[in-house]
Amino acid sequence: MNIKELTMKDKKNNSIIDLILLLIYLICALYFMAELYLGSLLSFRFMLLLGIGLLLILILLFLSISKNAKSLLRRLITILLCLLLLALSIVQMGIRTAFYELDNVPKTTYHLSLIVSDEDVMDIKDIKGGEIGLLADQANSNTFALNELKKAKASFTYVEYIDYSKLILDLMNGRLDGILVNDALYQKMCDLYTDVAANTHTIKDFNHVVKINFNQRDKDLNSEPFTVFVSGMDQNGDVSLAAKTDVNMLLMVDPSRHHVEIISLLRDTYVPNPAYDYYPDKLTHTSYNGIDNTVESIESVFGFPIDYYVRVNFSTLINIVDTLDGIDVDVALSFCEQDSNRSFDTPICVDEGWQRLNGEEALAYARHRTSYSDVERTKAQQHIVEALAQRLFSTDSIPKISDVLKTASENILMNVDMASVKAFMRNEIDTPRMWTFNAVSLTAGTTAMLPCISWDSSWPLSVYLLSDTDLSMVYSKYLEMFDVLDFSLFNFNLNNELSEEIMPPYNSYLITAENVNYKLDEVFALLPADPIEIYETLEPGTVEENEQSVFDPMAQIQTSKLARAREESNSE
Numbered sequence: 001m002n003i004k005e006l007t008m009k010d011k012k013n014n015s016i017i018d019l020i021l022l023l024i025y026l027i028c029a030l031y032f033m034a035e036l037y038l039g040s041l042l043s044f045r046f047m048l049l050l051g052i053g054l055l056l057i058l059i060l061l062f063l064s065i066s067k068n069a070k071s072l073l074r075r076l077i078t079i080l081l082c083l084l085l086l087a088l089s090i091v092q093m094g095i096r097t098a099f100y101e102l103d104n105v106p107k108t109t110y111h112l113s114l115i116v117s118d119e120d121v122m123d124i125k126d127i128k129g130g131e132i133g134l135l136a137d138q139a140n141s142n143t144f145a146l147n148e149l150k151k152a153k154a155s156f157t158y159v160e161y162i163d164y165s166k167l168i169l170d171l172m173n174g175r176l177d178g179i180l181v182n183d184a185l186y187q188k189m190c191d192l193y194t195d196v197a198a199n200t201h202t203i204k205d206f207n208h209v210v211k212i213n214f215n216q217r218d219k220d221l222n223s224e225p226f227t228v229f230v231s232g233m234d235q236n237g238d239v240s241l242a243a244k245t246d247v248n249m250l251l252m253v254d255p256s257r258h259h260v261e262i263i264s265l266l267r268d269t270y271v272p273n274p275a276y277d278y279y280p281d282k283l284t285h286t287s288y289n290g291i292d293n294t295v296e297s298i299e300s301v302f303g304f305p306i307d308y309y310v311r312v313n314f315s316t317l318i319n320i321v322d323t324l325d326g327i328d329v330d331v332a333l334s335f336c337e338q339d340s341n342r343s344f345d346t347p348i349c350v351d352e353g354w355q356r357l358n359g360e361e362a363l364a365y366a367r368h369r370t371s372y373s374d375v376e377r378t379k380a381q382q383h384i385v386e387a388l389a390q391r392l393f394s395t396d397s398i399p400k401i402s403d404v405l406k407t408a409s410e411n412i413l414m415n416v417d418m419a420s421v422k423a424f425m426r427n428e429i430d431t432p433r434m435w436t437f438n439a440v441s442l443t444a445g446t447t448a449m450l451p452c453i454s455w456d457s458s459w460p461l462s463v464y465l466l467s468d469t470d471l472s473m474v475y476s477k478y479l480e481m482f483d484v485l486d487f488s489l490f491n492f493n494l495n496n497e498l499s500e501e502i503m504p505p506y507n508s509y510l511i512t513a514e515n516v517n518y519k520l521d522e523v524f525a526l527l528p529a530d531p532i533e534i535y536e537t538l539e540p541g542t543v544e545e546n547e548q549s550v551f552d553p554m555a556q557i558q559t560s561k562l563a564r565a566r567e568e569s570n571s572e
Contacts, residue, residue: 028085094402101409110141114204130177144208225481233313264378272509279453303504316411318359327387337364382439444469
């Protein structure tokens, strides 16, 4: 074979290699475009421009083959482009999968336990013919648990209570054979009363899963203002569990102005509790009956609808912050706090000043309040939210987006469908603009020791009473999003009693700093004077008195825990 023939053969082989690489590039480009299409995060305009760009690269590579049959640089560029497209496709597939998981039907899980105080009782059959106490506000979950007990061929009568402290007293004093309560309440009982933790045990668990319909409000998130309630659980574990909420933030999102108002509500805010016929309670207690109950309570206070909600827990914050390799926060003070397992065995200690916090440290800062009040704690929580937003939108966090979404899908409960979220994100990518944020805390009210409907009425708790100024500010900010008000006409001056205030619709059950002196008695006067009469009317049979020593809750309170609770404003 002569030199010419060898040259022609070599050129042909090189062309085949280049065409194979070009084919691989085309496959990678098509796969990348397919992932973008399935992900639905880019508008048609962006998809078209990107597709044209990839096509032009393909044409240029093809033309360069005909001009220069052998080019190591071209092959290297082609290989690098294929690897880049493949990597971007994998990232986009992760984002798409995470959105799919987030789009699963949300649910709330009510975990009830059948608790007994008799150490010899180890099974349902051991309480045959006995009496079970349950709380009236757990109506749907009670029905579920009772039906499950019937399936297990359990035979007993039950007594409904409206006061959990009376419920535990009757169990400990032998008037009940068992009680049905959710985990959060049982843990609260164990924390407060030594004998409850030492002399009771669980013989049966019930998980009542309630599916939540996606929000059906006809909202265009790209043009219409909307509200979001962010609820942070004070525990790890399943975010769908009904439990207390430590973080309560109301977001007012105005897409036309690209502005978000972040309003922090103190966990001890005194609000009507829908689960107890709107009698006053702490905001954090309302979530014992699910996040829908908390949302309904907030709506009744401020007079406007909460369009969506997002619920997170300890794990959510820890995992997202760690996925982002930490967040940068200006910590207001040096402190030590419990870890995420509520233990001081390995305390989380953070120094004052600017620094990068990991997940555990960020959680500790968000929860810490023994060094200051709840107001300062809400400000710390706002700083963490702002730091998270800045970290998420930083360029070095782009490769971590799919991991963040995956983490979120495992630790977030929300009632907004992903189609609406994707439409919102498409619009932001298509027409990017800088968003502005303003964070405020409600601090114009006052604190007081008042009874809470879900707590022992003889043991008042520390609560925060909203003021008319608080109510007016929140309601006015909501109306402002709809251009209802000209805010230059109004003056919010805490020192001027004549300042004009736009007030939300009147709520006859809302007790504020201004009306507490007369409204408290008016509201609680509607309750039966002697709740025991309620128990007797609901009681299907008589209960014989037990000769054992009477359980005295106040004598059994753990002194150290009570001292800490009082130090933290009587937090249960």
